[in-house]
Amino acid sequence: MKSILKKYLPERAVDPVFELIKVNNVYLKIVNQRQTKHGDYRKLPSGEHVITINNTLNKYRFLVTLVHEIAHLVAFTKYGRLIKPHGKEWKYTFQQLMLPFIRPEVFPTAILPVVANHFRNPKASSDTDAQFSIALKQFDENDDSKCYVYQLLPGAVFRFRGRTFKVLSKKIKRYVCAEVGTGREFLFQPNAEVEKL
Numbered sequence: 001m002k003s004i005l006k007k008y009l010p011e012r013a014v015d016p017v018f019e020l021i022k023v024n025n026v027y028l029k030i031v032n033q034r035q036t037k038h039g040d041y042r043k044l045p046s047g048e049h050v051i052t053i054n055n056t057l058n059k060y061r062f063l064v065t066l067v068h069e070i071a072h073l074v075a076f077t078k079y080g081r082l083i084k085p086h087g088k089e090w091k092y093t094f095q096q097l098m099l100p101f102i103r104p105e106v107f108p109t110a111i112l113p114v115v116a117n118h119f120r121n122p123k124a125s126s127d128t129d130a131q132f133s134i135a136l137k138q139f140d141e142n143d144d145s146k147c148y149v150y151q152l153l154p155g156a157v158f159r160f161r162g163r164t165f166k167v168l169s170k171k172i173k174r175y176v177c178a179e180v181g182t183g184r185e186f187l188f189q190p191n192a193e194v195e196k197l
Contacts, residue, residue, distance in 0.1 A: 004030070008055075008062045012105040017063070020070050020097065024077075028066075030055045035161070038126070041069040049073050058139040060107060064126055067097050086124035094122050111135040130173070133191040149175045150190035158194040165194075 001021070005014045008030065021028060029052045038061065039053040051069040053062060071094035072085065079089040098119050101107070107115050118132040127133045134148065149167065152158060156167045157180065165177040165186070174187040 001028075008053075008057070008059060009066075010059050010063060010106050012103075013063050013101055016100055017066060020067070024070060024073055025049060026051050026070065026073065028053070032056075039065040039069045041072040043073075043076070058136065058141075060111075060139055061126065061136045063101060063106070064098070064136070067101070068094060068122075068126070071097050091122055095119050098122075111138075127189070127191065130189055130191045133189075137191065137193070146193055147196050148190065149177070149188045149192045149194055152194075152196065157197045159197055160188075160192065160194045164197065 002014055002018050005018060009017055020026075025048075027048055027050045029050060031052045031054060033054045033056040037054075038057055039051065041049070041051050043049055051066065051073070053065055053069070057065060071090055074097065075083060075090040075093040078093070083089045102112070102116055102119060104112060114131055114135040118126070118129050123129050126136065130150075134150075137148075147158075149158070152167045152175075154167050154169055158165055158167070158177075164180040165188075166180055168176040168178055168185070170176070171187065174189060176185055177188050178185050
């Protein structure tokens with residue numbers, strides 16, 4: 001298991017993560033990329049705890065996603081299954097589990113303040129914290145056709161999930177974009193990864 005974790009995690013995170021997996025009796029499955037989520041946790045009828053994580057995540061996002069899912073398991077075990085999946089019990093658990101990893105030996109010093117700030121009040125999805133998401137995405141494998149909505153100027157055209165859009169304007173934190181075929185307007189997070197046309 002450790003040899004597999006070494007492929008997906010920062011080196012100094014392997015041993016502590018292995019212990020979390022072992023202590024919580026987690027069956028970890030690394031799966032092909034899913035568009036709508038980075039990972040998930042399920043307790044099977046047999047009582048087995050299964051966590052799946054996308055295999056395409058960079059090592060820092062993989063770490064955050066895996067600990068996020070382990071936090072679900074630990075919070076449900078400690079507080080009961082009636083808590084909200086991303087409620088205060090889960091947030092507290094996630095913060096406590098991540099604390100040992102928020103260090104320069106694990107995360108690059110340049111993004112450490114952004115990581116620390118995110119974990120003051122972690123979100124249900126790391127993608128909804130645009131600053132945190134952009135900080136993590138800089139470690140993704142480069143794909144020259146991909147960029148982020150915040151990098152595009154008004155009037156730029158892009159493809160997102162098979163549909164074509166045009167950037168209209170920025171609204172406080174999000175970007176107003178119109179679908180080219182229908183003219184319908186949509187709000188995009190600045191860190192939405194798109195294909196520039």
